[in-house]
Amino acid sequence: MPLTRTAAGHPAGRQFGLLTALVLAILGYQINATMISPTLPHVITELHTTPGVIGLSQTLFFLVGSLSQVTLARLSDYRGCKQMMLIACAVLIAGNLACMLAPNVEVFIAGRILQGISAAIFPLAFLALHRVMTPERFGWAAGVITAVNGGFAGVDAVAGGKVADTIGFRGVFVAGLVISIIGTLAVVFVVPKLPASSVGRMDWGGVVLLWVGLSGVLIGLAQGQSWGWISVPTAVCLLGGLTTLVLFGFTQRGERRSGTTRPIIDTALLRSRRAWPLLLTSALTLGGAFGALALTFPLFTQDKHAGFGMSSFTSALLFSTPAQAIGVIGAPIAGWIGPRLGWNRTLRIGATGTLIAFAVIGVCLDSHWALFAMLALLGITYSGLTMTSLNGYSVVAAPEAKGALPGLNGACIGGGASFGIAVASAVINAGTHNGQTAHAAYAGAVWAAFAMLALALITALTMAKPPTSEETEQRQGEAVQPTTVAMHAAGH
Known part of the structure; x- marks a missing residue:
């Protein structure tokens, strides 16, 4: 029986293989988000550190994860999803190695930061699936990815505690390393090289403003309880972050753009x-x-x-x-x-x-x-x-x-x-x-x-x-001619 195909022209069998590859890639990240929790007391003991420092490592892990999702997901519009996934997977492997071999807490924190960057695999998986699947198939696949990102039905935390008690906290990162390598190979051989969906160049100035603004807000929220909600450090983080985000929004106004640099997200969309x-x-x-x-x-x-x-x-x-x-x-x-x-x-x-x-x-x-x-x-x-x-x-x-x-x-x-x-x-x-x-x-x-x-x-x-599929196709068709003209003008 011939394989059915979606509107994007990808066989249904390959779509299942794609979903499996993306699940494996996400599992490599997810282990580091859930299995590590019950091992934290072991990390404190073996690396001779304090709960506050380990708490900081957790904050940085999730903070960098939030920022990387914004950056790499948008960059995939210009470079393609697969390339960004491979970067995230490579960084994840490096982070697992750093945490597994960490001789001190400083190296451990650096490894956690690298692992946090790989959180971008999550939105990249959604984008890749949406490119190759019909809306109905995409919805089901999105549910699978969401379920996987939520953990292993609670078993992962229990397993993490068992591994820490028998092998030590480094055992969790050994497991994460193995799965992340398998996930990376799956991305290399299974995920198709999809063409870029946008033309132009990434707005790196906007990226810097967004990172500074979000970092200030997220750090202020995460540390506000321990610092004090009316303390100077909390106020600097929250107010400074919000001010920077306002400045970021002003720089993203599409009507003020020229040349080939495109806003990370146009304020017209935000409104x-x-x-x-x-x-x-x-x-x-x-x-x-x-x-x-x-x-x-x-x-x-x-x-x-x-x-x-x-x-x-x-x-x-x-x-x-x-x-x-x-x-x-x-x-x-x-x-x-x-x-x-x-x-x-x-x-x-x-x-x-x-x-x-x-x-x-x-x-x-x-x-x-x-x-x-x-x-x-x-x-x-x-x-x-x-x-x-x-x-x-x-x-x-x-x-x-x-x-x-x-x-x-x-x-x-x-x-x-x-x-x-x-x-x-x-x-x-x-x-x-x-x-x-x-x-x-x-x-x-x-x-x-x-x-x-x-x-x-x-x-x-x-x-x-x-928007419906018809509305999307119409908008993209209307955008082709102005974009082409702008590119030629920039080239001259």
Whole structure:
């Protein structure tokens, strides 16, 4: 039976091979984001360092990951997805080697920074899949990638702890190195060399402003709790970062551009209802959900005085693993629904379900079964519908600059996660006295998350429909002649 082909002309069998290769490449990065968490105490002991320094390494890992997604995703418009993927994979291998062989914490931090750069593989995978698949196939594949980026259904963290206890923390990076090498080979031999989707040159001045601005904001959010929210370092980071981002936005105004240099993302797009609601929804959603899932609920379920008093293993087994496992199933299903129902509608359904789940948790926080059921529900509404829709929408919403919006969306997801943890930590710490946290502090953190998720639903409701395939082809056709003229003018 002959293989079916998509509109892009790529056989269905090759599409499955492409998806498998991208999954392997992403797994190489994902191991370093999830398996490392339970090994951090071993890192502190073996490298003779402090929790604060290791915390800094984690902050830099996610910070650089957010920035690299913006830069490499946009650069792929000019150089191609495959070339950028290979750069990210090579940097990941170097980072794994540095962490595996680290003689001191300085080399370890350098390795973590290199590993963070490889986070760009995530949006690059979406862009590559979107180029070769029909909208329906792309939706399902986007769900698979989203599920993989969420971890191994909770098994990865447990496995990381086991490896650290038996081999040492370096064993995690050995595993990461092996998988990253396999993923790199898969990219080399399976991922097609797709032509660049844009003409012109990268705006490196804009890149510098964006990196400085986002770094200031993300570092301020990540360190605000420890530095103090009204301290000078926090104010310098946040205000300086925001000011730089405003300057970045001014330099990106398309009508002020000339020659072949193109803005990273045109302010006309940022002002549209296909961009700013998406970016706000991503930041607010992660701020509410991730802060609670990564901090509030683990602390509450293990608290012997105000919570359930469970062990870390039991807490993870009952209140983390089921939700992540359901998310592995829910994300591909959401990817199947998205192109058919509409990415923006699917997002609204997921955001509504997530908000309802947090409302029930806030009212029934002391119920083991209610918390278990609602966290499992988040595997469908949050990990499945919401996250898959945010990623899918970011790819199809801006066809004129394919890498711009997915990269910025990735940065907002990272920034939102940092902000959510900071808010949850601040609320919980405010209710902690003499080493004991009051029950009301955990409840307050849940309702703070609920408030951010409510705002996320409001911004999701303002999102416009992404352009149809016919509209995209028409816009690209209209852009060919002006772009060609501009290139000839620049050449003369």
